[in-house]
Amino acid sequence: MPTISPGLERRVVTTEAEATQRLAAALARVARPGDLVTLSGALGAGKTQFAKGFGAGLGVTETISSPSFVLMAEYEGRLPLFHQDLYRLADSVEAVAGGLVDDRQATGVTLVEWPERMADALPVARLDVRIDGTGDEPRAITLRATDASYRRYLDAAVVDSA
Numbered sequence: 001m002p003t004i005s006p007g008l009e010r011r012v013v014t015t016e017a018e019a020t021q022r023l024a025a026a027l028a029r030v031a032r033p034g035d036l037v038t039l040s041g042a043l044g045a046g047k048t049q050f051a052k053g054f055g056a057g058l059g060v061t062e063t064i065s066s067p068s069f070v071l072m073a074e075y076e077g078r079l080p081l082f083h084q085d086l087y088r089l090a091d092s093v094e095a096v097a098g099g100l101v102d103d104r105q106a107t108g109v110t111l112v113e114w115p116e117r118m119a120d121a122l123p124v125a126r127l128d129v130r131i132d133g134t135g136d137e138p139r140a141i142t143l144r145a146t147d148a149s150y151r152r153y154l155d156a157a158v159v160d161s162a
């Protein structure tokens with residue numbers, strides 16, 4: 001069983017989509033160029049809701065929707081936001097071949113829905129966001145910094161259980 005260092009994980013519960021968006025917006029304020037944030041959870045868990053809030057926190061004014069058919073969408077904000085949805089991707093070989101690992105990502109923040117699709121091609125330093133719950137259930141949102149450089153996100157998580 002892997003050990004998780006104390007202090008590198010934080011859990012927040014939200015009971016409405018707007019609260020998930022507010023949490024994500026608060027996290028976006030500490031985003032730096034080159035950051036990678038993975039969003040895991042079942043269909044309908046709230047990964048795209050999180051992405052919308054994160055974009056708002058970065059000052060993106062364009063509507064963020066699920067880029068299911070383009071794999072990666074790019075938005076202009078305080079930093080560029082790259083939003084990937086890998087649901088339809090077969091594996092990481094296809095991800096690399098499809099240009100999902102792009103030099104320009106170093107200039108902005110990348111959010112990845114369905115990161116398990118490119119597991120072995122993901123950089124090791126990341127903020128992993130896991131959303132548990134669907135439908136009318138509350139969402140338990142676990143933030144895990146896989147590297148100390150991502151700890152700032154845990155400090156930025158506002159507790160807002162609305």
Ligand SMILES: Nc1ncnc2c1ncn2[C@@H]1O[C@H](COP(=O)(O)OP(=O)(O)OP(=O)(O)O)[C@@H](O)[C@H]1O
Pocket residue numbers: 014015016017018019020041042043044045046047048049050066113135136137138139
């Ligand atoms: N606390 C909550 N946080 C986030 N979304 C919530 C919450 N409560 C209800 N919802 C609803 O759950 C749905 C989440 O949809 P969303 O598209 O974000 O899921 P997703 O994880 O991106 O799914 P997919 O895997 O299909 O891309 C939305 O309809 C949203 O309004």
Ligand SMILES: [Mg+2]
Pocket residue numbers: 047048066085113
């Ligand atoms: Mg989605």
